[in-house]
Each structure stands twice: as structure tokens, then as C-alpha cells.
Amino acid sequence: MNGQYSSRGLDFVWVLLLAGTGFTWWLGESGHAGPQAVTAILAIAAVKGVLVIREFMALRGVSLLWQATVIGWLVVALAANMAAYWKGL
Amino acid sequence: MTTLQATAPQSLRPYPPGDLAIWVFILAELLAFGVMFVIYGVARMKHRELFDQMQLTLDRNAGAANTVLLVTGSWCVARAVAAIRRDASALSARWLACGILAGLGFLVVKGFEYQVKFEQGVNLDTNLFYMFYLSLTFFHFMHVLLGMVILAAVWWKTRQGGYSSADHHGMETGASYWHMVDLVWIVLFPLVYVMR
Numbered sequence: 001m002n003g004q005y006s007s008r009g010l011d012f013v014w015v016l017l018l019a020g021t022g023f024t025w026w027l028g029e030s031g032h033a034g035p036q037a038v039t040a041i042l043a044i045a046a047v048k049g050v051l052v053i054r055e056f057m058a059l060r061g062v063s064l065l066w067q068a069t070v071i072g073w074l075v076v077a078l079a080a081n082m083a084a085y086w087k088g089l
Numbered sequence: 090m091t092t093l094q095a096t097a098p099q100s101l102r103p104y105p106p107g108d109l110a111i112w113v114f115i116l117a118e119l120l121a122f123g124v125m126f127v128i129y130g131v132a133r134m135k136h137r138e139l140f141d142q143m144q145l146t147l148d149r150n151a152g153a154a155n156t157v158l159l160v161t162g163s164w165c166v167a168r169a170v171a172a173i174r175r176d177a178s179a180l181s182a183r184w185l186a187c188g189i190l191a192g193l194g195f196l197v198v199k200g201f202e203y204q205v206k207f208e209q210g211v212n213l214d215t216n217l218f219y220m221f222y223l224s225l226t227f228f229h230f231m232h233v234l235l236g237m238v239i240l241a242a243v244w245w246k247t248r249q250g251g252y253s254s255a256d257h258h259g260m261e262t263g264a265s266y267w268h269m270v271d272l273v274w275i276v277l278f279p280l281v282y283v284m285r
Contacts (some may be wrong), residue, residue, distance in 0.1 A: 007171050012185075014164035021160060024194045025153035028283035033141075038284045045279045048160075049272055056167045058261075062105045073119045078275050081130035085284070087132035 005058060013055045020048045038085050042078045049074040106170075106179070107262035115269045118232070122273050126280060136217055141285045143218035147272050151202045151271055152282035156274060157197050159233075160189030162182075165270035166240065166264045167217070173257045178250055185244040188267065192237040222281055229273055236270045239263045 024044050027037055050071060054060040059067050105112055133140045169184035179234040206219075213220050246252065252260050 003165070005171060006201050010164060010167045010171060011106045014160065015138060017159060017160040017164070021153060021156045024156075024279055024283055025149065026147050028153075028183060033285045041279045041284050045275055052163060052272050054159075056163050056271070057265060058106050058167075058170075061102055063101045063175050065187055066105050069116065070119070073123055074117075074272070074276065077126045080127045081133075081280055081284070084130035084134040088137045 005055065005060075009056065011022055013051050016051060017048055020044045035086065035089070038082070042082050046074060049078075097180055105265065107258065108267040112266055115265060118269060119273070121226075122276075125225055126276060127142065129225065130279060132221060132277050139216060140218050143172050143216065143222075144282065144285055146225050147222070147282055148202055148205070149282050151198050152278050156278045158195045158198065159271045159274045160192045162188045162195070164229045165191060166259045166267050170257065170260055170264050173252050173260055176254045178247055178252065181252070182244055183246055183248040185240060188238055189240050189244060192233055192240065192267075195233055196230070196237075199226065199233075225277060225281060229270070229277060232270050232273070239266055 024041055027041055032040075053070050053074065054067070057070070059070060109219065165184045165188035169181045171183035172178075172184055206223075211219050211223075213223055240263055243260050246259065
């Protein structure tokens with residue numbers, strides 16, 4: 001990690017991750033289903049994943065190839081499930 | 090000149106933190122989980138009613154609690170790395186201990202979840218959904234277990250004063266693996282527990 005990862009910044013990321021988790025849980029518990037709910041759920045997962053990759057795994061300060069590789073994995077995993085969901089409707 | 094220096098982009102390092110070997114391992118693990126996630130999506134597409142129905146039998150509260158635990162564990166380990174960069178070894182060790190406790194909490198919650206399912210007679214042959222649920226979550230469970238072993242070793246070395254701001258490569262290596270375990274669960278939780 002380099003010097004740009006401050007403790008306060010990490011705390012803020014943690015709060016965002018908790019908020020995203022809480023919202024995802026609420027969508028599930030309140031019975032939200034269907035394309036809009038699934039899009040929101042997967043979008044939240046994408047944002048949470050990018051935060052972990054860039055801020056916790058500290059890839060923000062690393063070459064774009066490394067960032068693209070790991071974020072690309074996240075996008076492919078979520079997009080494939082989104083596409084399969086739409087195709088299965 | 091000062092303005093130019095202040096706005097110049099920071100140079101990016103060629104390699105991620107920690108040992109390059111752990112990153113090869115991380116990419117291999119992500120590939121394995123990625124293939125499983127894609128296959129899960131295809132199976133769900135073909136058996137949508139079964140997956141929607143079976144998903145409702147899962148304990149979403151336990152899944153969300155485990156997400157909170159892993160996210161928090163990841164945060165603790167990131168704070169441990171930030172602390173060692175300031176040569177705060179004792180503080181870093183405490184953050185690592187909190188990360189290990191979060192991992193332990195995850196295993197306990199998942200253990201209770203498995204116990205309930207096994208008492209209901211659920212196994213790999215129950216149906217396609219539970220085959221995926223048990224395979225995916227147990228594969229991940231084993232990664233959490235390995236992550237905790239790694240973190241325990243890093244914690245011990247930190248307590249012995251084995252890391253410093255100048256040399257904490259080993260801690261970054263262990264932290265990178267632990268964050269990967271968190272990242273995989275961030276995808277797994279919505280796919281298996283929530284989206285329908």
C-alpha cells in the first residue's frame with residue numbers, strides 16, 4: 001500500500017460497504033424481485049467489489065492492467081448473471 | 090511549478106502489494122470462483138422456479154450477517170496494514186486480531202446455517218440449487234479457514250515485532266489473500282441469497 005490510504009479513508013469505505021450490504025439485505029427481506037431489483041442488487045455488488053479491490057486490496061495505486069484484470073473479473077461474474085437472469089425471464 | 094507538481098498524476102506501481110506469487114494464486118482462485126458463478130447463473134436461468142423457491146428457504150439474515158463480518162474483517166486488516174506503515178506494531182496486531190475474530194464469527198454463523206440445513210436432511214443430492222449452494226459456500230468456507238490461518242501467522246509475527254514501516258511485505262501478502270476472500274463473498278451473497 002502507498003501513503004494515499006488513510007485510516008479515515010478506509011473507515012469511510014467500510015461504512016459504504018456496510019450501507020450497501022444493509023440495502024441489499026433490505027431489498028431481499030422486503031420481497032423485492034424482478035429485473036429492477038436484480039439490477040440494483042448486482043449494481044450494489046459491483047460498487048462494493050470495486051471499493052474492496054481499489055481501496056482494501058490497494059490496487060488503486062497499481063498499474064491499470066492489474067486493476068482492469070481484477071475489476072474485469074468482477075464485471076464478468078456479475079454481468080454473466082445479469083444476462084442469464086434476463087434470458088431466463 | 091508548485092501548482093504543476095500538485096496536480097501531476099501519481100505514478101502507478103507496476104505490481105500489487107504483497108508477494109507476486111500470492112497474486113498468481115489469487116487470480117487462479119478468482120478464475121475458479123468466476124467459472125462457478127457463471128455456471129450457477131446458467132443453471133439458475135434453466136431452473137428459475139426451483140432456484141427462486143429454494144432461495145426462500147435460506148437464512149438471508151445469516152447471509153447478511155456474514156457479509157458484515159467479512160467486510161468488517163477486511164476493513165480491520167486494511168487498518169492493520171495502515172498501522173504498520175506508521176510503525177505502530179501493537180496497534181497493527183490488535184487490528185489483525187479483530188480481523189481474525191471477524192473471520193471466526195463468519196465460520197460460526199455459517200456453521201449454524203449448515204447445522205440447520207443438515208438437520209433438515211439437506212445434502213448435495215437434495216436438488217440442483219442446494220448442490221450449488223453447498224458447493225459454492227463450502228468452497229468459500231475453506232478459503233476463509235485458510236485465510237484465518239494466514240492471518241494468525243501474520244498476527245503472531247506482528248506481535249513479535251517482525252514487521253515495520255520499511256518491511257511489511259509479508260503482511261501485505263496475507264492481507265491481499267484475505268481481501269480476496271471478502272471480494273468473493275460480496276459476489277456470492279447477492280447471487281445465492283438475494284437476487285430473484
